[in-house]
Amino acid sequence: MGEYGQFCPVAKAAEVLDERWTLLVVRELVAGSTRFNDIHRGVPRMSRTLLTKRLRTLVDQGLITRREERQGPVYELTTAGNELAAVVDVIGQWGIRWLSSLSDEDLDPALLMWDMHRRVDLGALPPGRTVLAVVLDHAAPQLRNWWLVLDQHEADVCDYDPGFGTDLTMQASTGTLVRIWRGELGWDDAVRTSRLELRGPSELRRQVRTWFQLSPFATVSRPEARDAG
Amino acid sequence: MGEYGQFCPVAKAAEVLDERWTLLVVRELVAGSTRFNDIHRGVPRMSRTLLTKRLRTLVDQGLITRREERQGPVYELTTAGNELAAVVDVIGQWGIRWLSSLSDEDLDPALLMWDMHRRVDLGALPPGRTVLAVVLDHAAPQLRNWWLVLDQHEADVCDYDPGFGTDLTMQASTGTLVRIWRGELGWDDAVRTSRLELRGPSELRRQVRTWFQLSPFATVSRPEARDAG
DNA sequence: CAGGATCCGATTAGATACTG
DNA sequence: CAGTATCTAATCGGATCCTG
Numbered sequence: 001m002g003e004y005g006q007f008c009p010v011a012k013a014a015e016v017l018d019e020r021w022t023l024l025v026v027r028e029l030v031a032g033s034t035r036f037n038d039i040h041r042g043v044p045r046m047s048r049t050l051l052t053k054r055l056r057t058l059v060d061q062g063l064i065t066r067r068e069e070r071q072g073p074v075y076e077l078t079t080a081g082n083e084l085a086a087v088v089d090v091i092g093q094w095g096i097r098w099l100s101s102l103s104d105e106d107l108d109p110a111l112l113m114w115d116m117h118r119r120v121d122l123g124a125l126p127p128g129r130t131v132l133a134v135v136l137d138h139a140a141p142q143l144r145n146w147w148l149v150l151d152q153h154e155a156d157v158c159d160y161d162p163g164f165g166t167d168l169t170m171q172a173s174t175g176t177l178v179r180i181w182r183g184e185l186g187w188d189d190a191v192r193t194s195r196l197e198l199r200g201p202s203e204l205r206r207q208v209r210t211w212f213q214l215s216p217f218a219t220v221s222r223p224e225a226r227d228a229g
Numbered sequence: 230m231g232e233y234g235q236f237c238p239v240a241k242a243a244e245v246l247d248e249r250w251t252l253l254v255v256r257e258l259v260a261g262s263t264r265f266n267d268i269h270r271g272v273p274r275m276s277r278t279l280l281t282k283r284l285r286t287l288v289d290q291g292l293i294t295r296r297e298e299r300q301g302p303v304y305e306l307t308t309a310g311n312e313l314a315a316v317v318d319v320i321g322q323w324g325i326r327w328l329s330s331l332s333d334e335d336l337d338p339a340l341l342m343w344d345m346h347r348r349v350d351l352g353a354l355p356p357g358r359t360v361l362a363v364v365l366d367h368a369a370p371q372l373r374n375w376w377l378v379l380d381q382h383e384a385d386v387c388d389y390d391p392g393f394g395t396d397l398t399m400q401a402s403t404g405t406l407v408r409i410w411r412g413e414l415g416w417d418d419a420v421r422t423s424r425l426e427l428r429g430p431s432e433l434r435r436q437v438r439t440w441f442q443l444s445p446f447a448t449v450s451r452p453e454a455r456d457a458g
Numbered sequence: 459c460a461g462g463a464t465c466c467g468a469t470t471a472g473a474t475a476c477t478g
Numbered sequence: 479c480a481g482t483a484t485c486t487a488a489t490c491g492g493a494t495c496c497t498g
Contacts, residue, residue: 002249002469002491005274007335007407008344009446010256010317013324018247020231020471027239036480045234047472052481062327072479079452080327088239090319095242098291098309106236115237178236217238223308231471231489249490265460276492281461301459 016061021046023088025054029064030085031118034074041114089216096182096217107174109136109143112181113157117148119213120155127152131164132208135171150211168200168208183218245290250275252317254283258293259314260347263303270343318445325411325446336403338365338372341410342386346377348442349384356381360393361437364400379440397429397437412447 004011017023021043028042040051055075058064063081067074077084113134134146142159149156149164156162176195179185187209190196198205233240246252250272257271269280284304287293292310296303306313342363363375371388378385378393385391405424408414416438419425427434 003332003334004250004253004272005334005337006253006340007331007337007411008253008256008321008340009324009328009411009444010321011253011324012328012331012335013320014252016328017320018249018252020247021233023243023247024233024235024237024240027237040480043233048481049473049483050471053471073481083323083326087316087319087323090316091242091246092237092239094312094316095238095240097312099238099241099245102236102241103232105232105234106241108234108236111235111237182236182238215238277461278463278493279491282491302461 016063017084017087019054019057021050022054022058023091025051025058026063026081026084027088029075029077029081030088034076035071036073036075039075042111044108044110092217093220096215096220097223100182100184100222102175102178107178109139109146109174110159112174112177113146113148113159115181115215116212117155117157119215120148120150120211121213122150122152122155124207124210125150125152126204126207129164130167130204131162132211133161133166133169134177135169136177137171137173139174166200168198168204170196170198170208172196181215181218183214183220245292246313246316248283248286250279251283251287252320254280254287255292255310255313256317258304258306258310259317263305264300265302265304268304271340273337273339321446322449325444325449326452329411329413329451331404331407336407338368338375338403339388341365341403341406342375342377342388344410344444345441346384346386348444349377349379349440350442351379351381351384353436353439354379354381355433355436358393359396359433360391361440362395362398363406364398365406366400366402368403395429397427397433399425399427399437401425410444410447412443412449 003015006012017026024043025039028039031042033039033042036051040046040048043051055064055066058081059066062078063084064075064077067076128151130150132148132150134148136144136146145159147158147160147162147166149158149162172190172195176185176190180187180190180196187196191198198208232244235241246255253272254268257268260271262268262271265280269275269277272280284293284295287310288295291307292313293304293306296305357380359379361377361379363377365373365375374388376387376389376391376395378387378391401419401424405414405419409416409419409425416425420427427437
């Protein structure tokens with residue numbers, strides 16, 4: 001795409017980073033995804049064709065490598081690409097401070113579940129397997145019900161009942177969970193006001209909040225409420 | 230333009246920042262430009278129509294304000310916009326570390342002179358007015374000769390002889406000056422190898438290197454030279 | 459100096475269908 | 479699972495001309 005014709009390092013970096021979707025693909029790689037389909041789950045609105053193209057560009061630019069494994073291609077950040085973690089971090093910090101108004105379009109249930117499953121603190125789980133059902137109020141029928149299958153080794157997310165039974169059910173609107181996720185609404189506050197409902201053994205109801213680490217940006221300090229000028 | 234449909238703060242920030250040219254316009258504002266023409270001198274390849282459009286978008290997004298003054302409109306960063314300085318900084322640091330290969334297109338003489346004039350350390354200048362002529366080897370005729378008119382209060386850049394006489398002349402290729410500017414080539418090294426030639430009183434020849442602060446990214450540490458994997 | 463209005467060509471990305 | 483190929487609709491941005 002476009003070059004800026006400037007020797008400024010900001011301009012040279014922008015040539016690489018400001019192409020549409022690129023920063024989000026990098027974010028997925030920074031978050032640890034290495035397989036095509038995993039990366040795509042983090043950018044589901046991107047066509048697979050376009051993702052292919054962006055990945056190739058990133059390889060050409062030396063930000064990632066592509067390796068053929070038995071299970072298929074594996075994408076990994078190079079040293080240069082890895083240092084973009086700092087860029088993603090600062091941009092996210094700015095974003096959470098100043099861009100808090102979300103449209104309904106932004107409240108993507110599948111994305112929320114994908115994010116949650118990836119931030120599970122495996123060490124905080126009870127022994128054995130735990131199945132957490134999540135019900136998202138008002139979501140479209142096929143996006144309403146989710147199951148997180150958690151054990152000490154991995155966290156899986158399903159959009160169908162995996163058939164192990166349910167240990168705990170969590171019910172809320174997608175917006176409520178997103179606000180909790182982003183650190184804009186306290187867990188206790190949400191429970192107290194019944195915006196977040198938990199059903200199951202009281203011990204699990206108490207513990208569940210420790211199973212998730214929330215968004216990496218949840219703890220970023222927010223600006224004082226006053227005009228932006 | 231495009232929305233990503235994600236609640237992730239990185240995605241929300243990218244919606245604002247990854248539109249073409251936007252980051253460079255922000256960079257100009259962070260660097261201190263407030264007038265339309267000054268901003269445009271920092272992004273000369275951007276059409277004025279497009280710059281107008283981007284500025285309006287930035288106002289709508291609450292990153293800058295536009296104020297009508299007697300001399301004309303003045304653009305200024307809001308608190309939110311001002312915090313983008315950190316984003317510009319991190320991106321520039323990454324850029325100078327990993328994107329050192331510049332095309333001829335990137336070596337824009339006018340941009341270099343504009344950058345230099347803006348990073349003059351007024352306090353380091355000799356008393357009174359100093360005129361520094363700059364000759365850029367191999368540049369197109371109308372981009373070869375420049376004059377920096379420096380005094381304790383301001384630094385001006387002209388592409389014509391302002392008629393005050395010349396105290397010191399600096400001659401080099403644009404590429405050499407850019408590499409010095411970016412911190413990739415030492416001043417002494419350039420002088421010793423005659424890539425940078427100075428003509429004028431020996432005292433000024435010795436002092437001139439202190440008049441410029443170089444690029445804000447000149448002092449960023451560079452990666453060790455080895456493969457990027 | 460700081461734009462507004464238009465037109466038009468180039469680029470882009472989504473949708474769709476197909477492949478090993 | 480991980481793409482490729484193709485077509486089309488939409489968008490974007492440069493050029494040009496005009497304004498107060």
